[in-house]
Amino acid sequence: xxxxxxxxxxxxxxxxxxxxxxxxxxxxxxxxxxxxxxxxxxxxxxxxxxxxxxxxxxxxxxxxxxxxxxxxxxxxxxxxxxxxxxxxxxxxxxxxxxxxxxxxxxxxxxxxxxxxxxxxxxxxxxxxxxxxxxxxxxxxxxxxxxxxxxxxxxxxxxxxxxxxxxxxxxxxxxxxxxxxxxxxxxxxxxxxxxxxxxxxxxxxxxxxxxxxxxxxxxxxxxxxxxxxxxxxxxxxxxxxxxxxxxxxxxxxxxxxxxxxxxxxxxxxxxxxxxxxxxxxxxxxxxxxxxxxxxxxxxxxxx
Amino acid sequence: xxxxxxxxxxxxxxxxxxxxxxxxxxxxxxxxxxxxxxxxxxxxxxxxxxxxxxxxxxxxxxxxxxxxxxxxxxxxxxxxxxxxxxxxxxxxxxxxxxxxxxxxxxxxxxxxxxxxxxxxxxxxxxxxxxxxxxxxxxxxxxxxxxxxxxxxxxxxxxxxxxxxxxxxxxxxxxxxxxxxxxxxxxxxxxxxxxxxxxxxxxxxxxxxxxxxxxxxxxxxxxxxxxxxxxxxxxxxx
Numbered sequence: 001x002x003x004x005x006x007x008x009x010x011x012x013x014x015x016x017x018x019x020x021x022x023x024x025x026x027x028x029x030x031x032x033x034x035x036x037x038x039x040x041x042x043x044x045x046x047x048x049x050x051x052x053x054x055x056x057x058x059x060x061x062x063x064x065x066x067x068x069x070x071x072x073x074x075x076x077x078x079x080x081x082x083x084x085x086x087x088x089x090x091x092x093x094x095x096x097x098x099x100x101x102x103x104x105x106x107x108x109x110x111x112x113x114x115x116x117x118x119x120x121x122x123x124x125x126x127x128x129x130x131x132x133x134x135x136x137x138x139x140x141x142x143x144x145x146x147x148x149x150x151x152x153x154x155x156x157x158x159x160x161x162x163x164x165x166x167x168x169x170x171x172x173x174x175x176x177x178x179x180x181x182x183x184x185x186x187x188x189x190x191x192x193x194x195x196x197x198x199x200x201x202x203x204x205x206x207x208x209x210x211x212x213x214x215x216x217x218x219x220x221x222x223x224x225x226x227x228x229x230x231x232x233x234x235x236x237x238x239x240x241x242x243x244x245x246x247x248x249x250x251x252x253x254x255x256x257x258x259x260x261x262x263x264x265x266x267x268x269x270x271x272x273x274x275x276x277x278x279x280x281x282x283x284x285x286x287x288x289x290x291x292x293x294x295x296x297x298x299x300x301x302x
Numbered sequence: 303x304x305x306x307x308x309x310x311x312x313x314x315x316x317x318x319x320x321x322x323x324x325x326x327x328x329x330x331x332x333x334x335x336x337x338x339x340x341x342x343x344x345x346x347x348x349x350x351x352x353x354x355x356x357x358x359x360x361x362x363x364x365x366x367x368x369x370x371x372x373x374x375x376x377x378x379x380x381x382x383x384x385x386x387x388x389x390x391x392x393x394x395x396x397x398x399x400x401x402x403x404x405x406x407x408x409x410x411x412x413x414x415x416x417x418x419x420x421x422x423x424x425x426x427x428x429x430x431x432x433x434x435x436x437x438x439x440x441x442x443x444x445x446x447x448x449x450x451x452x453x454x455x456x457x458x459x460x461x462x463x464x465x466x467x468x469x470x471x472x473x474x475x476x477x478x479x480x481x482x483x484x485x486x487x488x489x490x491x492x493x494x495x496x497x498x499x500x501x502x503x504x505x506x507x508x509x510x511x512x513x514x515x516x517x518x519x520x521x522x523x524x525x526x527x528x529x530x531x532x533x534x535x536x537x538x539x
Contacts, residue, residue, distance in 0.1 A: 007417050018405045211401050214361070215462065216391035217418030219384070 004221060012228035015205070022204060023233070026197040030237035030287070031244070033190025034280045038245045040186065041276060044179040046268050060137060061157045062127040062144055066094075068152040076149045077127055083143060085136035090128040097123040124154055191287060198233075198291035202226060202299070209299040219300050226296050230288025238280040245269070245276070311339040312375065313470060313501050314360055319369035321355055321525075329355040331525045333369070337503070339469070342496040344512040345505040347522035353505035356522070357472050360503070361393045362386055374469075391419055394463025394471045398478035400455045402447040402462075408434065409443040412462045419466055429465060437461045437491065453484025460491060470501040477511050489514050 016023050064073055073091065080089045092100070098121050105111045115122075129144075131137050141156055202209075205226075212222045246269065253265045269276070316335040322328045330352045337343055345353050358364040359371050362378050370377045373389065381389050402411050409430055416426045434440045437457040439450075447455050456476060463471055473492060477485035489504075489511055496502045496517075506512050512519060521529035 003420060003422075014405075207401065208403050211403060212414075212418060213387070214363075214390065214395050214401070215415035215418055216387045216389075216466070218387045221418050 004224065008221060008224035009228050011225040012232060015225055015229055016232055019201065019204070022201045023229075026194070026201055026233050027237050027240075029190070029193050029197050030233055030284055031241045033186070033194060033287075034237055034241040034284060035244050035248075036186050037183065037190070037283070038241060038276050038280060039248065040179065040183050041279075042245070042249060042265060042269050042272070044183075045272065046265050047175055047179070049268065056130070058130075058134070058137075060129045060131075060141060060144075062129060063124040063154040063157070064126065064152055065154045066124060068125070072149060072152050073125060073127070076144075076147065076152070079147065079149075080127065080129060080140075080144070083140065085131055085133070085140055087130045087132045088128075089130075092126045092128060094121050094123055094125045097121075097126065194287045195291040195294070198230065198288065199295040201229075202292065202295040206299055209296070213300075222300065223293070223296055226292040227289050230290075230292040231285050232288075234281060234284025234286075234288040238277060238284050241280060242273075242277055313337050313339045313341070313373070315372040315375075316356075316359070317370045317372065319359065319366045319371060321352075321359065321364060322367045328367070328525050330359075330366075333527060335520065335527065335530075337501065339501055340496070340499055342493065342502045342515065342517040343504070344515055344517055344519045345503060345522060346507065346509075346512050346519060348507055351507075351522040352525040353507075353522055354474050355525075357474050357503060357505055360470070361390055361395060361472060387418075391466055392469045394460075394466075394468040396456065396459050396463050396471065396473040396476045398475040400447070400452075400459045400479075402455055402458055404447055407444050407446055408439060408450070408458050411447070411458055412443075412465050415462050415465045421466075433461045433465050434458075436464075451484070452480050453487060456480060456484070456488055457491070460488070460495075464495065464500075468500065470503065471495060473502070473504045475506055476504070477506065477508055482510070485511055486514060 062076070077089050077091055080086050101123060102112065102115070129140060131140055144150075144153070144156060209222055249265045249269050256265070314335070314337040316333045319330060319333040320328050321330040333356065335356075345356060347353055355364060359366055359378075360373070362381070365379065370379060372378070373392070378389070403414070406414065412430045412433060413426050416429065421429075431440060431443065434443050437460055439454060439457055439461065442450060442454065447458065450458065456479075460471075460476075471492065476492075477488055480488065485508070492502050492504060493515060504512065504515065516533055518533065519529070519531050520527060521531075
């Protein structure tokens with residue numbers, strides 16, 4: 001058995017190099033397919049990260065009336081924290097709100113000036129409520145406005161956010177659907193192309209296969225070199241396409257890092273590099289081997 | 303291995319064999335033929351007479367439509383698909399178009415047949431140069447087939463056919479692409495191999511070649527055996 005594996009592997013290596021052009025064609029097609037799949041993966045993953053970021057920024061602000069007592073405010077906060085749908089509740093005092101406002105508008109001297117002219121702090125204390133899940137905001141809002149504390153509340157600015165949240169939800173699902181569709185489409189295309197390329201390489205070997213059968217080579221002995229060749233295609237294509245993906249991401253990242261501050265394509269790539277290589281290897285090898293096995297069946301009749 | 307030449311043992315037997323391809327008239331019809339161990343049999347006839355089909359039935363590239371082919375008393379249709387390679391190792395084949403692997407050297411082409419059978423490396427290193435010496439190509443074993451003449455290529459093919467000491471050599475129009483001198487040399491090599499005890503089947507439509515062999519002759523015409531002579535002479539061509 002060891003002898004057979006050694007010999008057929010050597011055979012595969014020599015086939016690979018002596019049929020340079022065809023090997024190159026097969027490997028190139030594999031590289032392209034793997035490259036596209038990997039890029040799609042990184043981009044989808046980054047997009048997901050961006051969406052999660054945006055989702056995290058969505059919240060409901062509950063503004064208290066200026067005469068609401070601290071005890072009442074704290075009581076509402078405690079009640080909300082017990083709600084299973086709520087992820088977090090942050091209390092923002094009037095002083096803190098003013099501080100934030102001043103910081104956010106530090107570049108607008110007119111606003112700061114007019115604030116000084118008012119003298120008093122015009123801002124209200126609030127609770128920033130975040131839900132576990134986008135879909136829970138409705139029930140949280142109705143829980144707040146139906147509670148005993150509704151008289152202490154000036155307004156709940158959810159109505160304005162609601163539209164944004166709903167639209168965001170739609171976009172998220174659309175992007176996920178679209179990405180998945182693209183990945184499936186490209187997978188099918190690459191499987192077909194790789195399968196055909198390998199079929200052609202095997203077709204050019206049909207005389208060899210005939211001779212192998214005539215000299216009494218077992219089917220395993222005939223098949224294994226092609227299987228190994230398929231594995232070889234997969235490994236080489238994975239290495240090259242990983243380098244290409246890295247270079248592409250590196251170049252693109254430097255261009256867009258100014259726009260996208262929260263997400264970094266390169267770090268997404270680094271975090272998933274083993275997974276990407278693993279999946280590429282698996283896809284490449286399985287594609288190579290399965291195509292070879294199917295393509296060669298035709299020539300192993302009788 | 304000590305190979306005794308016993309001319310009474312049956313090597314190949316065709317029992318009422320008919321072979322049809324699709325709807326055409328049969329390529330072979332009602333063939334009854336016995337070939338004994340150590341015989342040299344020329345199978346002659348015009349192209350299309352069924353010579354190649356008859357040989358293919360022996361090395362099981364084709365299956366008979368009706369009837370049975372026996373190899374050493376074993377019906378070929380009883381051999382399982384998986385075991386067929388072992389049957390083929392009993393038979394060395396030589397063809398008009400040589401069927402050498404162009405990407406392999408002479409040495410590799412011959413060694414391949416042994417590797418496929420799982421022979422150890424030491425045996426390959428010893429046997430291959432030896433058999434190439436016998437066919438007169440010891441000097442050229444590291445050349446590629448395209449660097450050789452037709453006659454030389456055919457001798458490589460013969461060396462490959464002989465390398466695992468087959469019981470039978472099947473040669474299908476082996477001189478079809480060769481010049482007259484190379485053709486005569488090849489037949490002389492086949493006769494020599496036969497003298498050493500291997501059964502030889504030579505199919506040809508070239509009367510000079512088969513008459514040179516001057517051995518038993520089976521004459522095919524339109525898929526039927528019309529003549530079987532102990533020392534035949536092929537007149538029509």
